Amino acid sequence: MLGRTKDQIRTTEQVNGAMASCQALKLDALVIIGGVTSNTDAAQLAETFAEAKCATKVVGVPVTLNGDLKNQFVETTVGFDTICKVNAQLISNVCTDALSAEKYYYFIRLMGRKASHVALECALQSHPNMVILGEEVAASKLTIFDITKQICDAVQARAEKDKNHGVILIPEGLVESIPELYALLQEIHGLHGKGVSVENISSQLSPWASALFEFLPPFIRKQLLLHPESDDSAQLSQIETEKLLAQLVETEMNRRLKEGTYKGKKFNAICHFFGYQARGALPSKFDCDYAYVLGHVCYHIIAAGLNSYMATVTNLKNPVNKWRCGATPISSMMTVKRWSRGPSATQIGKPAVHMASVDLKGKAYDVLRQNSSSFLLEDVYRNPGPLQFEGPGADSKPISLCVEDQDYMGRIKKLQEYLEKVKRIVKPGCSQDVLKAALSAMSSVTETLNIMTSSSTGQTPLSH
Numbered sequence: 001m002l003g004r005t006k007d008q009i010r011t012t013e014q015v016n017g018a019m020a021s022c023q024a025l026k027l028d029a030l031v032i033i034g035g036v037t038s039n040t041d042a043a044q045l046a047e048t049f050a051e052a053k054c055a056t057k058v059v060g061v062p063v064t065l066n067g068d069l070k071n072q073f074v075e076t077t078v079g080f081d082t083i084c085k086v087n088a089q090l091i092s093n094v095c096t097d098a099l100s101a102e103k104y105y106y107f108i109r110l111m112g113r114k115a116s117h118v119a120l121e122c123a124l125q126s127h128p129n130m131v132i133l134g135e136e137v138a139a140s141k142l143t144i145f146d147i148t149k150q151i152c153d154a155v156q157a158r159a160e161k162d163k164n165h166g167v168i169l170i171p172e173g174l175v176e177s178i179p180e181l182y183a184l185l186q187e188i189h190g191l192h193g194k195g196v197s198v199e200n201i202s203s204q205l206s207p208w209a210s211a212l213f214e215f216l217p218p219f220i221r222k223q224l225l226l227h228p229e230s231d232d233s234a235q236l237s238q239i240e241t242e243k244l245l246a247q248l249v250e251t252e253m254n255r256r257l258k259e260g261t262y263k264g265k266k267f268n269a270i271c272h273f274f275g276y277q278a279r280g281a282l283p284s285k286f287d288c289d290y291a292y293v294l295g296h297v298c299y300h301i302i303a304a305g306l307n308s309y310m311a312t313v314t315n316l317k318n319p320v321n322k323w324r325c326g327a328t329p330i331s332s333m334m335t336v337k338r339w340s341r342g343p344s345a346t347q348i349g350k351p352a353v354h355m356a357s358v359d360l361k362g363k364a365y366d367v368l369r370q371n372s373s374s375f376l377l378e379d380v381y382r383n384p385g386p387l388q389f390e391g392p393g394a395d396s397k398p399i400s401l402c403v404e405d406q407d408y409m410g411r412i413k414k415l416q417e418y419l420e421k422v423k424r425i426v427k428p429g430c431s432q433d434v435l436k437a438a439l440s441a442m443s444s445v446t447e448t449l450n451i452m453t454s455s456s457t458g459q460t461p462l463s464h
Helices: 012-024 036-051 081-100 117-126 135-139 142-162 173-175 180-195 200-204 209-213 218-224 239-257 287-302 342-347 363-378 399-403 408-426 432-454
Strands: 029-034 057-062 106-112 164-172 269-276 309-314 324-329 335-339 351-353 460-461
Touching: 029 036, 029 239, 029 287, 029 324, 036 057, 036 351, 057 287, 081 106, 081 135, 081 164, 081 269, 081 287, 106 117, 106 239, 106 324, 117 164, 117 309, 117 363, 135 173, 142 164, 142 239, 164 173, 164 239, 173 180, 173 239, 180 200, 180 209, 180 218, 218 239, 287 309, 287 324, 309 399, 309 408, 324 408, 408 432
Parallel strands: 029 057, 057 309, 106 164, 106 269
Antiparallel strands: 309 324, 335 351, 335 460
């Protein structure tokens, strides 16, 4: 176990260094454990090793607390269940405190990178009053002022019900989903790239970016000026979006109080950032089982001499004895972006495993939307309690995993069974009517499927 890093294996020098180490150690295989960037690196290394006739095989394992490595082969990642359970307990404890003190609004920012999977799952487990998902903000192109107004209106609606407390969840990636803050970050990172010193960046911003930068509180300015990560994204864990929102909401509520449009108590906010506390937790029983099975699958992949495969397990919402183990070529999860903005612009035209955002048409999001008004006004807080390793609650799994109907490989198998049935029924000797019906059905099915597969936007899947 070599340890963890956020850095990508990018340059030719780094790739050659990795290959030299593998050859010097006479490694049969290198197992890369991680999320979208790690598994993209695994695929690139595997290809380079194979071309250079290096004997070391490269295998990927889906492990990331963000839960953003998600596709038809990977239903969830190791670590996601643990961080959501630990966070949900912390959030629930805060909800209990809010209900007890009746005078504070808690703004809680959650670790999870750009996608809001952790915030969504934690909201489904702990029922806070509000959760702001980055994907919703991006889809509706909400500005920082739109979000502030949304929170202020919620505070006012609760005050009318004599409730002067609440809990609001904010994903750490929200800052990159708010259009004007994202554009400002891009300008700052562009200037970093040109070698402009931190002290001189603010004076070289475009007029609109400069105006926004000057409007923001000093603590946020300092955080936005931090150097980007090795994958060109912002240092999300260091940008205190929750404090920015709390401050903007407080200013607006004080203005409403002065004008007489808000008649509740004075607004008080307390801010938290939950990330490192949950990331270092003992793994949940589900994550232990899942990681154990993936490790076993890795061994079989290596024993079979396969290169550039990822260990996968599907049907995870069912008991362990119903799980389906498999090895999936990493290339089948990769796409080539035809266009991009921001951090991933470097990946245009290059195959990569891309991050999966929260599906706003998915079942998990639908469950949240159906309950959002009761969460907002009725304080239906739920406390899942601490992690359990045996007895009631030990076998619970992420809610977002259980509500989605994901058994992809199971369905492929079912389709193959249907096709076999068709072959058995439609063969020389069958009646003209049967043949006509089969031809008609097949031509309309293939036409529909052709239209569906050619209409995928912005990305080209890799054939393998």
